[in-house]
Amino acid sequence: MQALVYNKNSDKKIKLTERDYPKITDNLDVIVEVKISSICTSDLHIINGFVPFANNNIVLGHEFAGEVVETGKGIKNLKKGDRVAANCITFCGECYFCRHGYINNCIKGGWELGCKIDGGHAEYVRIPFGDTSLTRIPDNVSYENALFVGDILSSGYFAAEMCEINKGDTIAVIGSGPVGLCAMMCAKYMGASKVIAIDKNEKRLETALNKKLADYTINPDKEAVEEKVKELTNSIGADGVIEAAGEDKTFQLAWKIARPNAIIGIIAMYEKPQILPLPEMYGKNLTFKTGGVDAIHCQEILELISQGKISTDFLITHKFPFNEIEKAYKLFANRPDNCLKIAIYK
Numbered sequence: 001m002q003a004l005v006y007n008k009n010s011d012k013k014i015k016l017t018e019r020d021y022p023k024i025t026d027n028l029d030v031i032v033e034v035k036i037s038s039i040c041t042s043d044l045h046i047i048n049g050f051v052p053f054a055n056n057n058i059v060l061g062h063e064f065a066g067e068v069v070e071t072g073k074g075i076k077n078l079k080k081g082d083r084v085a086a087n088c089i090t091f092c093g094e095c096y097f098c099r100h101g102y103i104n105n106c107i108k109g110g111w112e113l114g115c116k117i118d119g120g121h122a123e124y125v126r127i128p129f130g131d132t133s134l135t136r137i138p139d140n141v142s143y144e145n146a147l148f149v150g151d152i153l154s155s156g157y158f159a160a161e162m163c164e165i166n167k168g169d170t171i172a173v174i175g176s177g178p179v180g181l182c183a184m185m186c187a188k189y190m191g192a193s194k195v196i197a198i199d200k201n202e203k204r205l206e207t208a209l210n211k212k213l214a215d216y217t218i219n220p221d222k223e224a225v226e227e228k229v230k231e232l233t234n235s236i237g238a239d240g241v242i243e244a245a246g247e248d249k250t251f252q253l254a255w256k257i258a259r260p261n262a263i264i265g266i267i268a269m270y271e272k273p274q275i276l277p278l279p280e281m282y283g284k285n286l287t288f289k290t291g292g293v294d295a296i297h298c299q300e301i302l303e304l305i306s307q308g309k310i311s312t313d314f315l316i317t318h319k320f321p322f323n324e325i326e327k328a329y330k331l332f333a334n335r336p337d338n339c340l341k342i343a344i345y346k
């Protein structure tokens with residue numbers, strides 16, 4: 001079969017390569033035929049050498065959906081022919097962390113696919129702990145609709161959840177990339193009455209407004225963000241802030257635009273340590289929450305998609321056949337303004 005393999009010692013770093021079909025190696029394994037996949041910024045982080053625990057010579061890809069072709073003897077919930085969405089985290093469902101919902105810290109799993117073991121940028125992929133790490137897709141939900149459930153949509157949902165949103169809250173989201181846009185959508189679903197999108201990319205702000213994910217947009221290149229947020233919140237500040245951009249400036253902006261006693265949900269992945277200026281924020285009594293996504297709500301999220309309550313269809317801006325996946329990576333790495341996510345079809 002064809003698979004996109006990461007080789008840190010080559011100039012190109014990635015190459016479509018002939019590999020053996022994956023085999024069941026554990027009773028809880030499931031083999032999935034990948035029907036659709038996408039490229040995540042984390043894939044680029046691996047290629048660029050920012051993920052020290054990533055293995056060389058693995059098949060990349062942790063964002064995909066497909067059809068079950070084979071199940072290990074211990075699999076109870078899935079059978080051949082089931083349409084499934086993959087979780088970016090494979091998890092056992094039984095350890096201390098899994099039982100508490102912290103699957104990102106599963107002692108037997110975690111971010112394995114396309115990082116430590118072969119991932120979904122291939123014709124077929126082996127999924128460990130298939131019963132928990134795959135979610136059956138409802139009949140009226142297409143592979144396209146389900147593509148982002150296990151990674152960026154879960155991340156957006158997780159970010160909104162971090163802010164403990166109450167009905168009527170104003171939520172500011174810094175960064176209107178795919179995760180930021182998903183966070184806006186989930187914040188609305190969770191009851192936010194005002195969502196403020198902040199980004200320098202006008203195309204993304206337009207998407208946020210046009211798709212009704214946000215009610216107001218602020219471009220820091222054109223407006224003073226702190227003043228504008230004050231203006232939109234009767235001088236109080238945002239009830240919750242989601243930081244989905246990951247820069248030094250945006251980290252500082254996050255606590256500055258929050259009202260006293262707000263929660264700041266940090267979903268962004270930083271490349272550098274950040275500074276908490278405690279003397280300056282004294283008395284503001286803020287709560288910071290940080291996180292790599294605990295993608296435990298895939299079932300509920302698919303249900304919401306099935307009921308038409310949320311949809312990520314606006315995210316797919318580019319499409320490629322699988323045999324042109326190298327081209328797709330190139331495009332994603334040079335991300336033109338109008339590119340949000342790329343769908344790659346078998």
Ligand SMILES: [Zn+2]
Binds near residue numbers: 040041043063152
């Ligand atoms: Zn990802």
Ligand SMILES: [Zn+2]
Binds near residue numbers: 091096097
């Ligand atoms: Zn576990």
